[in-house]
Amino acid sequence: MSKIQSRRKFIRSITRYSLGFSLAALTGFSLGKATKSEWVWQIDPFKCTSCGRCATDCVLNPSAVKCVHAYDLCGYCDLCGGYLEPGHISRDTAAENQLCPTAAIERRFIEAPYYEYKIKEDLCIGCAKCVEGCTAFGNGSLHLQVRHNLCTNCNECAIARVCPSDAVIRVKAEVPYLIKGGFTPE
Amino acid sequence: MPEIIKTAGDSIRKNIFLLTGILLLLLFIVPGSASAQQQRFPMPEFQTGYELPDTDRPEPRAPGMEIFDLAVLVLVLAFTTWLVLKRRSRKLVFWTSVFALLYFGFYRNGCICPIGGVQNVSLALFGDGYILSLTVLAFFVIPLFVTLFAGRIFCASACPLGVIQDLVIIKPVKLPQWLQRTLGLIPFIFLGFAVLYAATGTTFIICRYDPFVGIFRMGASFSMAILGVSFLAAGIFVARPYCRFLCPYGAILRVFSIFSSRHMSITPEECINCKLCEDSCPFDAIDYPNDEKKNRATKADYRRFVFYSAAIPVLIIAGALAVSGSYKLLSKVHPDVYLANLLVEDPGMMYESDMTEIETFMASDRTLEMLVADATEVQSRFRRGGYYLGGFLGLLIGLSLTQQVTFRKRTIYEVNRGSCYSCGRCMEYCPVGKPDHPYHKEDNNNHS
Numbered sequence: 001m002s003k004i005q006s007r008r009k010f011i012r013s014i015t016r017y018s019l020g021f022s023l024a025a026l027t028g029f030s031l032g033k034a035t036k037s038e039w040v041w042q043i044d045p046f047k048c049t050s051c052g053r054c055a056t057d058c059v060l061n062p063s064a065v066k067c068v069h070a071y072d073l074c075g076y077c078d079l080c081g082g083y084l085e086p087g088h089i090s091r092d093t094a095a096e097n098q099l100c101p102t103a104a105i106e107r108r109f110i111e112a113p114y115y116e117y118k119i120k121e122d123l124c125i126g127c128a129k130c131v132e133g134c135t136a137f138g139n140g141s142l143h144l145q146v147r148h149n150l151c152t153n154c155n156e157c158a159i160a161r162v163c164p165s166d167a168v169i170r171v172k173a174e175v176p177y178l179i180k181g182g183f184t185p186e
Numbered sequence: 187m188p189e190i191i192k193t194a195g196d197s198i199r200k201n202i203f204l205l206t207g208i209l210l211l212l213l214f215i216v217p218g219s220a221s222a223q224q225q226r227f228p229m230p231e232f233q234t235g236y237e238l239p240d241t242d243r244p245e246p247r248a249p250g251m252e253i254f255d256l257a258v259l260v261l262v263l264a265f266t267t268w269l270v271l272k273r274r275s276r277k278l279v280f281w282t283s284v285f286a287l288l289y290f291g292f293y294r295n296g297c298i299c300p301i302g303g304v305q306n307v308s309l310a311l312f313g314d315g316y317i318l319s320l321t322v323l324a325f326f327v328i329p330l331f332v333t334l335f336a337g338r339i340f341c342a343s344a345c346p347l348g349v350i351q352d353l354v355i356i357k358p359v360k361l362p363q364w365l366q367r368t369l370g371l372i373p374f375i376f377l378g379f380a381v382l383y384a385a386t387g388t389t390f391i392i393c394r395y396d397p398f399v400g401i402f403r404m405g406a407s408f409s410m411a412i413l414g415v416s417f418l419a420a421g422i423f424v425a426r427p428y429c430r431f432l433c434p435y436g437a438i439l440r441v442f443s444i445f446s447s448r449h450m451s452i453t454p455e456e457c458i459n460c461k462l463c464e465d466s467c468p469f470d471a472i473d474y475p476n477d478e479k480k481n482r483a484t485k486a487d488y489r490r491f492v493f494y495s496a497a498i499p500v501l502i503i504a505g506a507l508a509v510s511g512s513y514k515l516l517s518k519v520h521p522d523v524y525l526a527n528l529l530v531e532d533p534g535m536m537y538e539s540d541m542t543e544i545e546t547f548m549a550s551d552r553t554l555e556m557l558v559a560d561a562t563e564v565q566s567r568f569r570r571g572g573y574y575l576g577g578f579l580g581l582l583i584g585l586s587l588t589q590q591v592t593f594r595k596r597t598i599y600e601v602n603r604g605s606c607y608s609c610g611r612c613m614e615y616c617p618v619g620k621p622d623h624p625y626h627k628e629d630n631n632n633h634s
């Protein structure tokens with residue numbers, strides 16, 4: 001082996017060792033900021049301001065964000081702020097009276113004067129219209145959540161990028177929901 | 187991060203508590219702001235034995251599955267290493283890569299991948315409060331270690347972005363050297379900016395402009411779909427355009443691969459200069475023997491080399507000052523900076539504009555001072571980060587200048603370790619050591 005060749009070989013292995021060493025150091029530092037848990041995206045319902053971007057900005061179409069109902073908060077009202085269009089003509093299930101653009105809320109009579117409201121998630125597009133209505137006129141029991149059976153858990157959630165109220169946050173995969181009622185903000 | 191401990195008893199107790207509280211409150215106050223949670227209407231007391239339904243909580247992918255992903259990655263890398271270094275089989279590399287494309291691309295939807303992992307690691311190292319998951323860290327680090335030992339094995343078969351481009355190579359054209367060199371700088375620049383934008387907690391530009399993720403998910407916004415399709419269309423002629431001229435992870439892999447301890451080689455033994463592999467690499471990653479007389483460094487070359495090397499420190503300082511000086515421009519992408527800029531410039535917008543951001547800001551209890559303070563903090567992070575990014579870019583330009591005037595004598599055909607993806611195509615063309623070929627091992631000696 002010529003002198004030049006062996007010198008080259010020497011430089012190469014020195015560089016290789018320093019690259020390996022830097023990579024190991026970087027790994028070590030990062031380990032200090034890592035957890036065994038996986039992280040998933042979720043909406044903090046107390047921060048969400050029902051802007052409507054959840055419906056339009058998810059990489060999935062329809063969005064992986066759906067409306068959920070915290071039944072333990074609901075008043076079971078006949079006159080539901082989340083269900084009925086503000087200027088509704090009559091209090092029946094006709095589509096023109098409903099706030100939801102896809103008629104995704106099912107209204108069921110329980111006993112006088114109470115009604116149960118249930119979201120049909122295959123219809124819901126996560127537009128937050130009902131959430132807005134329910135928060136403004138009702139108990140705020142309707143709210144948005146990322147549904148993990150649909151969500152692809154993007155490295156950076158496309159909704160988090162545009163949410164005006166920073167409501168889309170990362171939570172540990174062991175507790176993947178922030179459902180109102182059981183959950184109260186810190 | 188809120189911890190949610192949900193047990194049935196807990197939530198009922200809490201609710202009764204909440205209810206009594208709210209009922210008492212309701213006696214005194216009129217329902218106020220819409221954003222706070224409030225129980226305006228008490229929960230009914232049902233007579234008919236109606237039971238409260240539970241709110242559905244479909245689980246995310248089972249925990250532990252990430253370990254499985256990781257195992258798949260390690261297996262694919264190990265198997266491919268063996269294939270290109272020992273077994274020398276392009277066919278098996280191909281099928282392994284198809285498997286990885288199906289698994290990491292179409293089944294796992296292209297997330298998480300080491301390319302994007304660059305950003306998670308940067309944000310965890312430089313940003314405040316970002317927590318990595320170990321899987322992401324492992325995904326980022328493992329292919330790099332493998333590259334240090336065996337070359338860009340990850341690119342050969344494990345990267346879904348690379349493989350999908352590899353499959354559409356039909357009529358690769360040779361690109362002129364200067365064009366390859368120039369475009370080859372883009373990955374490093376992209377890497378630098380990706381780290382800056384991630385480290386400042388602004389956004390993940392690699393994920394945002396990933397042209398193929400939409401294809402893996404079978405759905406993307408219109409502009410991203412166009413981008414993905416045009417990359418694939420271009421890839422018919424310009425092999426692996428994303429890998430060669432954009433991929434920021436590829437920039438790191440390239441450096442690691444140059445210094446790898448082992449690397450696949452075109453020929454299993456000694457090159458006999460038969461030229462059969464000359465056109466076999468679609469990525470122009472094969473270095474040819476060069477004419478020593480024509481390529482010998484002249485005195486002028488030598489002087490230029492000294493000059494360029496001396497210029498490197500100057501370039502680093504100039505770059506650092508220039509990029510850091512443009513911190514205002516660079517930081518505009520950050521939502522806080524953007525909003526603060528708008529409102530400071532025209533405070534009237536606070537009351538007139540119907541922009542969602544402004545309306546939300548006005549409804550929150552954040553004041554303009556708080557917003558401006560946050561924005562200033564972000565800007566100063568950009569200013570600091572700008573020094574490093576600028577220095578890095580200066581170094582990059584300096585090194586690529588010196589490269590133009592360095593020559594290395596070469597008498598055989600060999601792979602360029604930085605550019606080679608270890609795909610194994612060229613191995614098939616090399617006749618050396620193949621029993622049914624005239625250049626059989628025994629009479630090999632005559633040629634070498």
Ligand code: SF4
Nearest residue numbers: 048049051052054163
């Ligand atoms: S983008 Fe944010 S504020 Fe808008 S609906 Fe979704 S979570 Fe709520």
Ligand code: SF4
Nearest residue numbers: 058151152154157158
């Ligand atoms: S992580 Fe991706 S799929 Fe899930 S809600 Fe956000 S954008 Fe939609």
Ligand code: SF4
Nearest residue numbers: 100124125127128130
């Ligand atoms: S109004 Fe919007 S968020 Fe509510 S149920 Fe209908 S689609 Fe879903």
Ligand code: SF4
Nearest residue numbers: 467606607609610612
């Ligand atoms: S293995 Fe051969 S054909 Fe494939 S990229 Fe490397 S040099 Fe080119």
